[in-house]
Structure formats: C-alpha cells, structure tokens
Amino acid sequence: MTSPQSHPSSSAVVFNGQRLSIEDVCALAHGQRQAILSPDAGFRAHIQSGADFVARLLAEEGVIYGVTTGYGDSCTVNVPPALVAELPHHLYTYHGCGMGALLGVAETRAVLAARLASLSQGMSGVSVDLLAQLEALLKHDILPLIPSEGSVGASGDLTPLSYLAAVLCGEREVLFKGARMGAEQALALVGLKPLRLRPKEGLAIMNGTAVMTGLACLAWQRAEYLCRMATRLTAINVIASGGNAHHFDEALFAAKPHPGQQLCAERLRADLASDRPSRNEQRLQDRYSLRCAPHVIGVLQDALPFLRQLIENELNSANDNPLIDARNELVLHGGHFYGGHIALAMDTLKTAVANVADLLDRQLALLVDTRYNHGLPANLSAATGERAAINHGLKALQISVSAWTAEALKGTMPASVFSRSTECHNQDKVSMGTIAARDCLRVLELSEQVLAAMLIAARQGLTLRGRQQKIELSPALAQMQADLSERLALIEEDRALDGDLQRLLLALRERAWNLYD
Structure with missing residues (x-):
C-alpha cells in the first residue's frame, strides 16, 4: 500500500x-x-x-x-x-x-x-x-x-x-x-x-455518518470482486468435478430474468467456452452447489447496484445536524446523522456474501469426497504409489473452510434490528450502521479466506482432472491455471498451507486477477 x-x-x-x-x-x-x-x-x-x-x-x-x-x-x-x-x-x-x-x-x-x-x-x-x-x-x-x-x-x-x-x-x-x-x-x-x-x-x-460510510465503500468494492472470483472458481470446479456446463444455458436463464443471475450464467458460459454446452452422459443434473451457482452468486450480483446507490447517496450527503443553509439563511434541525441506509446496505451485503462463501464451501466438500468428485483422488491429494497412504491433501483445509464459512454465516445476524435507546432517550431509535459495517467487513474477511482456499483447490483439481483425461480450457481458465501453477506448487507431499493462504489472500485483496473486464 x-x-x-x-x-x-x-x-x-x-x-x-x-x-x-x-x-x-x-x-x-x-x-x-x-x-x-x-x-x-x-x-x-x-x-x-x-x-x-x-x-x-x-x-x-x-x-x-x-x-x-x-x-x-x-x-x-x-x-x-x-x-x-x-x-x-x-x-x-x-x-x-x-x-x-x-x-x-x-x-x-x-x-x-x-x-x-x-x-x-x-x-x-x-x-x-x-x-x-x-x-x-x-x-x-x-x-x-x-x-x-x-x-x-x-x-x-x-x-x-x-x-x-x-x-x-x-x-x-x-x-x-x-x-x-x-x-x-x-x-x-x-x-x-x-x-x-x-x-x-x-x-x-x-x-x-463518515465512519460507517467509509467502511461501506471498502466493503462494497471487496464484495464486488468476491462476486467475480466466486464465478470464476465455480467454472473451474465444474470442470474439475466433471460437471455439466449445460446448467448455464442461455435459453434456460432467459426464463428467469434477474439480470445479475443472468450475468453470472453468461460469465460461466464464457469460462466454459460453450454457448450450447453438451450434457454429461452419466448425469443429467449436478448437485445444487454447481447447478444453482448463478442463483446464489446472482443474488449478490443483483444486490450490488442497489447497494451502490445507497452508499453513494450517503457519501454525497450533508449528514450532520443542524444543517446550515446560508443562501436562504436557514438553520435546519433534523436527523440526517441517522445511518439507516448504510445499516441496510451492510446487513444485506454481508448476508449475500456469506451465502456465496457457503456455496464455495459446499463445492469444496464435493471436490474432496470420492463419493461425489467423479474419479478424483481423496482430498485432492496428488500423492501416488505407496506414499498416497500417508498424504492427506486438502483434508484439513476443507475443515478450515467449513469453520470460516460457519463463522461468516453466524455474522449475518442483522445489526440494524438491535436499536438501543441512549443519551437520556434523546437518541431513542438508532441505526447501528457502524456495527453493521464492521460486521460486514468481518464476513468479507472470512469469505476471502474461503476464496483463498478455493484457489488452492482450483489449482489442485484442474491438474488432477487433467491427469485423468484431456480437458480443453477456455483462454481465461487456461491463463488462470497457469498463474495459479506459478504461485502454488502442486500438493503431492503434505505441507503447511498457511503461507500459501496468506499470499493468496493478499493477492485477492490487491485484485491480482483481471476477471470479466
């Protein structure tokens, strides 16, 4: 910085x-x-x-x-x-x-x-x-x-x-x-x-309302990038798990006209390099965390323009009391210090973000489980031969992702409903907007940790699927996999992953990957 x-x-x-x-x-x-x-x-x-x-x-x-x-x-x-x-x-x-x-x-x-x-x-x-x-x-x-x-x-x-x-x-x-x-x-x-x-x-x-508004600006920008990255990771997970690209068909999504949801499906089609994807011969339908990904990520995508409006209107407002209208020589007593719009924006945003983290957590649970990952090794371990018995791949990482996701979901309790009467009942109805903004940033922090873990799983999953069969990646996914391969060594022998996670987390917060620009 x-x-x-x-x-x-x-x-x-x-x-x-x-x-x-x-x-x-x-x-x-x-x-x-x-x-x-x-x-x-x-x-x-x-x-x-x-x-x-x-x-x-x-x-x-x-x-x-x-x-x-x-x-x-x-x-x-x-x-x-x-x-x-x-x-x-x-x-x-x-x-x-x-x-x-x-x-x-x-x-x-x-x-x-x-x-x-x-x-x-x-x-x-x-x-x-x-x-x-x-x-x-x-x-x-x-x-x-x-x-x-x-x-x-x-x-x-x-x-x-x-x-x-x-x-x-x-x-x-x-x-x-x-x-x-x-x-x-x-x-x-x-x-x-x-x-x-x-x-x-x-x-x-x-x-x-400067504290809650400043924090809300940062939260919105982080959530917007998280939305893009979750879509990219979903595309990778569809390929890694041998999933069905036809779930994102344009004609299908024309029947449910939420624009953010449609945009998410459009991005997935582009990443999967097919306008009319063919069906998987073995499975007609994938589990919800893949099939319904646009419906989950799309909620966040559709919320972002509305939440931008709330945040930017607050940013560009006079919000103290009393206001001084020198041109008309008026002193205007009111309540523009009330942060209800930011409280709503932050309570809404943290819920949508945590749901996306939960989606990715479910995708990872499928990828590491041999009952559902369609031929990938247990826990996405790349160890082979007799050494496979003592190596555990992403077993602990999946546990951590589950913990981070649970904490993020726990943090979605709306702060705005906890109004308190303060200051001798002068401030008898308050917004809790700053608490909502702080909560939202915490949910984002945890959700970004989930994204960092999913980047490790993406690098691992695509490589292991490629060992089993020839896979053709779109230019965007091929570039992403090449970048991840430079940042991350394949996990063949068990190693501590905290250093990798910290580096990936920093890269996420620096918006290191250009996504759908």
Whole structure:
C-alpha cells in the first residue's frame, strides 16, 4: 500500500461538492490517488458563507443548537457567551471513550474522505480552514488512531469521529510515516498548526455518518470482486468435478430474468467456452452447489447496484445536524446523522456474501469426497504409489473452510434490528450502521479466506482432472491455471498451507486477477 503523497495531482480526487463514487473513496483509501480540496473561488466562498452565517447568527440572536446550547438531551442548557468557544472542544473531549481494535490504514483514509465529502456539500456551517486541515491529513497521510467500537450509528459516529476532531486540533495520537506519535508533533512535521474550532465545527465533524460510510465503500468494492472470483472458481470446479456446463444455458436463464443471475450464467458460459454446452452422459443434473451457482452468486450480483446507490447517496450527503443553509439563511434541525441506509446496505451485503462463501464451501466438500468428485483422488491429494497412504491433501483445509464459512454465516445476524435507546432517550431509535459495517467487513474477511482456499483447490483439481483425461480450457481458465501453477506448487507431499493462504489472500485483496473486464 502506497502513500497518497506519491501520486500526482493529475490523478486527484477533487472535493468540490460534486458527486463522488465508491471507487474515488477506495482509491484514496489504498493510496492510489491524492485528495485535493477544490481551489475554485466560488466553491470556497460557498463553504465560508456557512461559517460566516453561523457567526452572524451568534452575534445577532445568541441562540443556536450545539453552539450556544448543550448537545442532545442537554439542548435546554444554555452556554454562557464567554464559554461558547470552548464547547466544541468539550464535545470531542468527553467522547474520547472509544474501545476495540483501531481502524486500519485504508479504513481510516476512507473515513477521512467520507467526512470531507460530506462537509464539502456546504451545508454544515464550517470554515474553509477546517476543510483544508482535513485535506492536509489525507495529503500528508496523517492518520488519526480511531477505535472501532462505540458508535450506535445515529447522532452520527460521534465517538470514533471525536478522534478525528481531536487530531485536527493537535490532540490524541496518529500514525505518521509508520510511527505512532502525538497529533501536534505530526502536524508540526508537515508545517501545520492545530485548529481552534469555530462554533458548530465540533458538531459538524462528529455528528455524521463518515465512519460507517467509509467502511461501506471498502466493503462494497471487496464484495464486488468476491462476486467475480466466486464465478470464476465455480467454472473451474465444474470442470474439475466433471460437471455439466449445460446448467448455464442461455435459453434456460432467459426464463428467469434477474439480470445479475443472468450475468453470472453468461460469465460461466464464457469460462466454459460453450454457448450450447453438451450434457454429461452419466448425469443429467449436478448437485445444487454447481447447478444453482448463478442463483446464489446472482443474488449478490443483483444486490450490488442497489447497494451502490445507497452508499453513494450517503457519501454525497450533508449528514450532520443542524444543517446550515446560508443562501436562504436557514438553520435546519433534523436527523440526517441517522445511518439507516448504510445499516441496510451492510446487513444485506454481508448476508449475500456469506451465502456465496457457503456455496464455495459446499463445492469444496464435493471436490474432496470420492463419493461425489467423479474419479478424483481423496482430498485432492496428488500423492501416488505407496506414499498416497500417508498424504492427506486438502483434508484439513476443507475443515478450515467449513469453520470460516460457519463463522461468516453466524455474522449475518442483522445489526440494524438491535436499536438501543441512549443519551437520556434523546437518541431513542438508532441505526447501528457502524456495527453493521464492521460486521460486514468481518464476513468479507472470512469469505476471502474461503476464496483463498478455493484457489488452492482450483489449482489442485484442474491438474488432477487433467491427469485423468484431456480437458480443453477456455483462454481465461487456461491463463488462470497457469498463474495459479506459478504461485502454488502442486500438493503431492503434505505441507503447511498457511503461507500459501496468506499470499493468496493478499493477492485477492490487491485484485491480482483481471476477471470479466
């Protein structure tokens, strides 16, 4: 993973209030592009007008929620004018109670990008200086250390985002150039000074959905690649198991017009190099994990466009409270911090992904079992002769795949149904969107481990089938098998596979294989 500093501004993601995509956020998260706050004078004037309007309201009327009052249930508490400037700093201070594992590097960058995208809508009453400080964190790769636990996903990701707010002000800790250090020190190393937050700015940073949305962008992209790889692996498993390609016939799938399901079948036909495949003379129908693969993978494929819409709409929204409409001189009190759409997206995505992992787990169970693999050796062991008796091939790997799959399926319990009433019943209905996003990433992690194992099985299964009979592979499958053969030695003698799995897992997450482009 590279640093954003190493990429020229010509490949920049420009934050100007215009619509960004999941791919924009993921490119920033993985250090492939640089973030730039638009220098356009009109855009900057629009942003600054919100901060100026808040300042004028404060001077003229003296009462603004979260500026001259306490937060949430404390909105009836009036803050003395002399203490108004301290209030935003108290907000991030008392929310410094996060726990759990820290967000990863890519996850933290995605959070920064999501918050900058929202504040760039110009509806949050913040200054250009605040946006520039956020831009600087991304530009210099100064990453707040953000605990992953503590958000209920309404009233925003308050606790995790408090760590971002504190870092902007030179407090708490960051990761900078591989070292953990104080935020003020890191800012000084790149010539920056801590911010002093203006009224409303603490609330604007923290009272939003940036954590769940940033994580959702990463989850969506990983799930989309998993969908493609599961299809490719299914094609390989059809050949390795001596299965029937006719199950993916175009005329058959024209009768059930789910576009994602049809696309999956189309990809399988291409991989199997036949538009009108012939039937296996011995078996009219394969087991469901092969025959119904487009129906399982197709659910994920069909969900992806809808889930993209939910995630990108949230990404490109103003989602704090209150919103500041400087053009019409309005303060709009609402609940845009509520993360229900991301919660639905993540609960849905993790279920579809786990079902695909389960499909592949069932395919592997068939491949290693001599009762169902149609002539392949037990456990796909390539050992021959008398040494076959002491070698066990993929026996333990199949057990691990079953364990990972079971844990992934267990993780599909929807988080969004576990709303809790918090903060003296002010936040009495909450989304749990951030928990759903974290759960989804865990399900993806486990499912990618299943994919890594299936890549080993693919290399092994095709080779062993080829020893028994002549098989003709499509160019795509031949290239895949050649690549796997370079990455993986054939398992003839038992060996530990954890190193192979880790390397394949890294390759999957780096999208090392071009699939159906």
